[in-house]
């Protein structure tokens with residue numbers, strides 16, 4: 001019996017872990033390139049989820065079609081939002097604190113807009129693939145004589161995982177193989193030097209903001225495939241997960257978040273099925289505290305110049 | 307302050323005189339509250355560094371400006387940002403810079419942060435050259451590097467005017483700066499105290515005494 005539970009936990013861990021990795025990567029781009037603590041990140045994710053919900057519920061549009069649409073739309077939103085909000089922060093006496101408060105305000109605004117439109121209700125996502133589940137394998141007599149235990153995974157979760165993996169591969173390629181990607185990593189290492197080589201720091205930052213918003217929205221779309229409901233108040237938890245992944249993976253590692261996300265997902269999901277709930281909730285945070293304590297730069301170190 | 311085309315103009319002065327501030331203002335990192343910066347008759351204050359790069363100006367700041375966790379090649383490649391879409395020009399620029407600095411070709415795949423301080427300085431200088439700049443602003447290029455490399459760096463800087471490059475050289479090392487500069491400005495407390503060619507300075511006893519005084523500060 002335990003082996004089936006464990007396998008389910010592991011699969012869930014990879015599915016959620018990949019989502020967490022994506023949240024960590026996009027938040028990392030923002031924190032790294034813009035030096036902005038984005039408190040609204042979870043709300044960007046929710047906004048992508050609600051976009052999917054609306055398109056599906058009122059227009060019958062498949063989330064897989066909503067995905068590229070959300071990606072492009074939110075890139076544009078992030079790009080424009082950067083120019084509207086961030087450059088004027090530089091005139092503030094305390095740009096970091098100001099950005100912190102500003103993004104907190106943006107997050108509250110998005111939550112109020114969402115609760116205004118959708119009320120404070122959790123909304124169901126009525127979408128599934130055919131077949132609904134994929135049978136991974138069967139443990140004969142797993143539940144005692146004559147009762148086989150089947151390891152079933154919702155098709156939607158596998159699809160989400162596959163898309164997630166593709167996005168992570170594409171991101172890695174972008175950050176490590178293309179010049180704009182290297183420019184973003186360079187900005188994480190040394191923001192001043194990026195200007196010295198003649199890169200327009202505002203354009204680069206706006207692009208990073210757009211990329212982060214786009215990835216966040218895509219994460220929201222994928223989440224609707226993984227969890228068949230969406231809650232307008234769920235944003236803060238998602239933001240928190242993003243920061244946990246950054247703390248584990250190391251700030252400024254755009255893709256170092258991958259391992260951290262998967263580790264956190266596995267610990268969370270496996271302990272969910274194996275341990276009492278309170279203990280399970282604590283374990284993830286214990287790992288976080290331990291990493292901050294013993295290796296403050298994260299499991300994969302800090303990628304930063306100077 | 308005037309910078310003549312095709313020669314080296316030196317700026318010297320004690321710590322805190324405003325030398326770096328002057329260069330940063332020329333490069334568009336800072337906007338002057340008074341006065342103007344003109345480039346070939348065009349008023350350029352208020353322009354950003356990337357707009358200055360577009361006008362053929364490059365800058366090697368006093369502080370290290372490399373991307374430590376990127377390879378030497380990637381660092382140079384980012385120096386091509388302004389013309390990155392012109393593939394042919396990028397590959398020409400890279401070839402040219404490797405020819406100028408053969409050591410860098412051997413280290414192309416090393417991370418910039420793993421090189422010695424002197425090599426990093428060369429890499430920064432090399433990166434400022436990929437643009438084939440008309441004007442290079444150098445802020446204390448030889449500060450804190452070994453004497454042998456420092457001499458090599460000076461030899462390199464001295465050849466720049468032959469290639470039609472205009473150089474503004476900020477330096478604490480008065481003697482070396484004077485040796486390569488066509489014209490020198492002496493800054494103190496944010497203002498020009500004196501200017502002239504290195505020969506003029508040789509005759510000015512007051513100035514010599516002043517410079518001697520800074521040198522004394524710096525020794526201890």
Ligand SMILES: Nc1ncnc2c1ncn2[C@@H]1O[C@H](COP(=O)(O)OP(=O)(O)O)[C@@H](O)[C@H]1O
Nearest residue numbers: 319320321322323324325326327328495496497
């Ligand atoms: N013209 C100026 N007006 C106002 N402040 C200046 C001026 N020049 C220099 N400063 C200030 O003096 C300090 C030292 O200047 P800096 O350029 O770093 O000196 P240096 O490079 O000669 O050691 C800086 O804090 C700078 O802001």
Ligand SMILES: [Mg+2]
Nearest residue numbers: 325326327368
């Ligand atoms: Mg200085």
